[in-house]
Amino acid sequence: MFPAAFVRNVTGNWGDDGRHWLVELPDLIDDVARDWGLTVGTPYPLSFNYVAPARRADGSPVVLKLGLAAAGHVATEADTLGFFGGRGAVEVLARDDDRGALLLERAEPGGTLRALVGEHDEQATAVLVDMMRRLHRPAPEGLVLEELSSRVAAFDAHLVRYPGDDPFPRRLVEQARELLADLCASASQRVVLHGDLHHENVLAAVREPWLAIDPHGVLGDPGYEIGAVLYNPFDGDEPVLELLPARVEQFADGLGMPVDRVVAWGFVQAVLSEVWDADAGAPEPGQALQVALKLAPRLS
Numbered sequence: 538m539f540p541a542a543f544v545r546n547v548t549g550n551w552g553d554d555g556r557h558w559l560v561e562l563p564d565l566i567d568d569v570a571r572d573w574g575l576t577v578g579t580p581y582p583l584s585f586n587y588v589a590p591a592r593r594a595d596g597s598p599v600v601l602k603l604g605l606a607a608a609g610h611v612a613t614e615a616d617t618l619g620f621f622g623g624r625g626a627v628e629v630l631a632r633d634d635d636r637g638a639l640l641l642e643r644a645e646p647g648g649t650l651r652a653l654v655g656e657h658d659e660q661a662t663a664v665l666v667d668m669m670r671r672l673h674r675p676a677p678e679g680l681v682l683e684e685l686s687s688r689v690a691a692f693d694a695h696l697v698r699y700p701g702d703d704p705f706p707r708r709l710v711e712q713a714r715e716l717l718a719d720l721c722a723s724a725s726q727r728v729v730l731h732g733d734l735h736h737e738n739v740l741a742a743v744r745e746p747w748l749a750i751d752p753h754g755v756l757g758d759p760g761y762e763i764g765a766v767l768y769n770p771f772d773g774d775e776p777v778l779e780l781l782p783a784r785v786e787q788f789a790d791g792l793g794m795p796v797d798r799v800v801a802w803g804f805v806q807a808v809l810s811e812v813w814d815a816d817a818g819a820p821e822p823g824q825a826l827q828v829a830l831k832l833a834p835r836l837s
Contacts, residue, residue: 538563543583549818550585551605558605562587565603569638573631577601586611590643598643599630606637610753613682615639617754620680620729625671626749627740644740644748651736654775661736662784664747665766666791668739672749673728673759682729685757686721688809689714695812704815705822709829713808716801716836724758734762735769760798763788764806767832768825777824778831797837804832 539559547555566587570577573593580589586604593599604611615632622628623642631640653661676682692714701707731738732753742748755761767784768777785803789796807829811822 540583543585546585547605551608554607555605562603565636565638566601569601569603569633569636573601573640575599575601575640591640598645600627600641600643602639602641604637606635608637611637611639613754614752616680617682617729617731617752620674620676621672621749621752623744625668625745625747626731626752627742641750642744642748644742644750646741648741649737650739650741650747651770651773651775654736654770654780658780659783659787662766662787663791664739665734665736666788668734668747668749669759669762669792672731672734673726673762675727676729676756680729682754682756685730685755685761686718689718691809691812691816692717695816698816704819705811705826709808709826709833710812712833712836713805713812713829717805717809720758720760720798720801720805724760726759727756728759730755730757730759730762732762733765735765737770758802759792760794760802761806763792763799764803765810767803768807768810768828771824778827781828781831797835800832800835801837804829804836807832 539562544559547559551558566577569575570591575591575593578590580587586602588600588602591599591601602611612634615629615634618626618629627642627644629639629641632638650661650664692710695710696707696714699707731749732755733751734749738751739747739749767781770777785796785799788794789799807825810825811829814823
């Protein structure tokens with residue numbers, strides 16, 4: 538019933554819990570739709586969560602998102618979007634943490650910022666700079682999100698699992714690990730981060746020209762947010778490596794951040810992306826590694 542890649546992602550990440558969730562998912566969709574008065578449409582391309590357009594009883598367009606409740610990702614997304622409060626991001630209309638369910642504002646017309654990458658890349662980067670300025674604010678008491686500094690553990694686990702230079706040079710992982718610790722220790726701000734802000738997580742809308750979706754919710758240095766932009770899009774023909782120098786300069790200027798700090802965060806995030814992919818079973822390194830290698834000579 539569900540796409541094979543979606544099934545592999547869910548079972549690969551959550552094992553038996555994921556398989557059990559997939560079995561129950563059709564009934565869960567029906568139950569949540571009934572309780573929230575929704576007519577659910579054909580789902581969007583699925584990766585790790587079930588996401589589909591829907592309409593309320595009054596005909597208003599919304600988005601239904603369902604994820605494995607025990608994993609906590611949907612609840613974290615709801616907390617993060619609730620903090621953003623509709624400023625540069627879609628709004629949460631309803632949530633049910635016990636069932637891992639979210640009802641979200643639907644951004645329409647909904648095309649992604651990726652459409653501007655390449656010829657209009659400077660414009661796309663300007664949108665992201667403005668979005669970061671608006672999203673990044675200190676966390677209030679009671680908002681519990683992952684601390685960015687805790688991601689050092691991902692590098693440590695990778696170094697234990699891969700003692701050599703396979704699947705990519707060990708020295709890059711060691712260098713990124715040390716840089717992450719240093720950057721977190723020297724951070725002048727600790728703000729709420731989207732955590733996965735890039736061109737395909739920014740949609741064209743009417744309420745605002747662009748709205749962010751699918752935050753991961755992290756607390757830490759604002760510079761971390763830049764990293765995912767520098768290696769995206771990663772699955773097309775866009776000249777990402779050619780665009781890299783201009784993006785670095787534009788983020789530094791737009792965010793008032795030293796260029797060497799932008800470069801360092803870009804390097805850390807690119808290596809971390811490859812670490813995550815390797816640990817998830819990716820067959821070989823991707824574009825993020827090429828970005829890390831291009832940034833490495835510029836590290837101070």
